[in-house]
Amino acid sequence: MPALQTVTFTGASANTYKPTYLGSGVWSVKCPDGASALSSSTTSTINLNFTTTIPTGYVLLVITPHDTDIPGAPNCSVRPGLYKALTTNQVNCLNVDSSQTPTSGVEVVYFVMVKNNIEKVSITDPI
């Protein structure tokens, strides 16, 4: 049986909560302390203040597990994001209402490592 690959999270602030592994390549991520307000009728980001290493052969899906609004932010929702490379992680949010501030220290998104199995892609011109 092959050894498990390691996903490394590197925190950048005392406001930042460590992700919690739930199994099956899924981590629960909390909103950091001091997150900025989500402006009215806009898309804006929650900066999670940590970076993630993505093992070769995988992509990182940042996506909500909830069927409701971002905690503490009515009518605000998480827009899914897909990452291929190491980056400062952010959560893109859509606010259809007035300005709202998400609740810190509460689960806001899942990180999901998804394996990309296709090694080669053939592209042909349309006839």
Place this chain on the structure above:
Amino acid sequence: MPSLDSVIFAKTHADGKAPVVVSNGIWILKFPANVSAGNCLPKTNQTIDLLQTVNIPVGYIGIIAPLNGDNVSGQANLFVNTRVILGTGSPVALKLQCINLDTVARSIIADTDAARLVVIKQDEFKTDTSAGAWHP
């Protein structure tokens, strides 16, 4: 050959509509019967209960996404938010977050296609959070 894993859908109300199989691990989810008109208020998010549960096995995730990346059928500026369900081997209520960007109410239409569910097999990982600064 190993036996196939099962994804189990169970109705919680008579108005719940059975999902439609598209291919291996892909289903079309349906809005329930008898939904109220104008149930998605202007500039709000609304949680729509599909009146059923889904049981996804451990080692899998389910991703729910809009059909063809489009709005809810026939409803401008109304769409289903994409979300993930972690497979735990226990039933999870199937609910969708519907987002109405419009200035008028929009209606979920009963017994129409709502979203796609894709079940994906996942790998396991180890986690390292030893580096950097974190909340104490």
